[in-house]
Amino acid sequence: MKSVTKANSAMRNLTVAAATLSCMVICMFSYGARAAEFNLTPNQENAAPLTKLSADEGTEFVKEYYAALSRVDIPAVVAKFAETVDYEGEGQRDRSYIRSDLEKYVARWPILSFKPEATTVSPKEDGSAAVTFNLSYSLANDTKTTSGHSTNNWILRRINEKLQIISQREVVHPNARPGLDKSPIPEAVEPEEALSDEDLAKSRKAQVAPERASKATSAAKTPRTNALGDFVIALDIGHSPLRGGAISARGVSEYQFNRRLVTELYAKLQSFGFTRSFIINPEGEEIHLIKRAAVANERNADLFxxxxxxxxxxxxxxxxxxxxxxQKYCDDFHGYSIFISRKNPKAAESARFATALGSALLNAGFTPTLHHAEQENRPLLDREKGLYAFDDLVVLKTAKMPAVLLECGIIVNRIEEEKLTTPEYRDRLTGAIELAISKFASTPAATANSSQAPAKQQEN
Ligand SMILES: [Zn+2]
Incomplete structure (x- = not known):
């Protein structure tokens, strides 16, 4: 299977209809200004004498490239290329060609998430350096999602003091689609027998370990069971760009936090084989709360x-x-909290997932906040795990499937806000959520009458 995520010829054949997205228009305007800065035609002779490229510098360069691509900052991505590039096996291409290629790509996939891993940097005799890495990606638009990983070989050179890409190759391995995948490689697939949380966590770590990923990536990313691949999670980004929810201690709207976390969680779920999961309202339109649950209902999600x-x-x-x-802040409270509605038609199952989620978060070192009980008289169903009842919360009540709302942390807390802005912290958070979902998805509903509201929310 060989194709190219970013320069796929099939992609190029797509109509440019989608390119009229407004974000693209903005990018193209700002490109004009940016292009002027680089209008210096740095020829190879102008290349600065070799200052050896360090591994850190190479890794950082790759990270910045994908960070810019994830936020659809095409000018910033294009600026990382030399004037002409040996581009994806197509021969020498110039920046305007690459820019147009990238624009088509992000028009097709407005939601992008990338995670470069296992970057190696090997300096070459001529002053350039070969950089190789493995990339996990997940892409989404209104109707489709795709994910997988790719192996990448770039050559970087310092031109006029600036690192630039002079050669770029990517070989893509899309994730197998659930149900079609009949040949999972046995040792990479988790046994279906119940594993302890610890074992499960260990085997996951092995799956995403960079050494493993670079050697046997297709095995590592094979969906573990068809059952998991068929399990559909509807992810709801709380609030919208215009009505952004809470405001952090540093003045950032809650929506920004919600959107970033959902995008990362979505990517993680995809890479763990939950390939049919989706984001409700990825474009952040002003949709009613009822509509959010309705989207999940229409698409028969298994979990909201x-x-x-x-x-x-x-x-x-x-x-x-x-x-x-x-700005306004309060450092006195910190931690996550989990909410379910006892009016949800699958209330017992909602509680079962909420309990699994609380356990996973505790195991990952997070602590619950109890302030919703103190400040809002919210009934605490499980104090240890930070689980509350919020019976009339619209999205939870009107979803037909088990539904849970997670408050990831308190962003008016200056310390917690800082933590939530670090990728490592969020990785731990999304890891715990993914673990809870896996556990929930792989254990059948406790009883046939799980649709009845439980008399008590006590876990077993
Ligand atoms: Zn909120």
Whole structure:
């Protein structure tokens, strides 16, 4: 299977209809200005004498490239290429060709998530350096999602003091589609027998370990069972760009936190074989809460998970100045909280997932916050795991499948906000959520009458 995520010829054949997306228009305008900065035609002779490229520098360069591509900052991506590039086996291509190729790519896949891993940097005699890495990707648009990994070989050279790509090759291995995959490689597939959480966590670590990924990637990313691949998770990004929810201690809207976490969680779920999962309202349109659950209902999701970030009651907020602006904060509360509605038609199953989620978060070192009980009289169903009842929460009540809302952390807490902005912290968070979903998806519903609201939410 050989194709190219970014320069796929099939992709290029697609109509440019989607390219009219407004974000692209903005990118193209700003490109003009940016292109002027690089209008210096740095020929190879101008290349600075070799300052050896360090492994860190190479790794950072790759990270920045994919960070820019993920936020659809095409000018920033294009600026990382030399004037002419040996491009994806097509021969020498110039920047305007690459720019147009990238624009088509992001028009087709407006939601992108990339994770480069296992980057190696080998300096060459001529002053350039070969960089290789493995890339996990997940891409989505309104109707489709795709994910997989690729192996990448780039050659970088310092031109006018600036690192640039002079050669780029990518070989893509899309994830097998659930149900079609009849040849999983046995040792990479988890046994279906119940494993302890610890074993499960260990075998996962092995699956994503870079050494493993670079050697036997197709095995490592094979969906473990068809059952998991068939399990559909509807991910709801809490709030919208215009009505952004809470405001963090540094003035960032909750929606931004929710969107980033959902995008990363989605990518993680895809890479663990939950290939049919989807994001509700990925474009952040102003849709009604009922509509959010309706989308999940229409698409027969098996689990509804709303992602939010938390605040505290106004009376607890204090003022501070940061970045020249007065913002509100409260460092007295921190932690996650989980909500279910006992009016959801699958309330017992909602509680079962919520319990698994609480356990996974605790095991991963997170702590629950109890302030919703103190400040809002929210009934605490499980104090240890931070599980609350919020019976009339619209999305939870109107979803027909088990539904849970997770407040990932308290963003008015200055320390917790900082933690939530680090990729490592979020990786631990999405890892725990994924583990809970896997556990929930691989264990059948406890009883046939799981659709009845439980009399008590006590876990077994
Ligand atoms: Zn919220």
């Amino acid at each position: 998970l709303a992602i939010h970030h938390d605040s505290v009651k106004d009376t607890y907020l204090k003022k501070w100045e940061t970045d020249g602006k007065i």
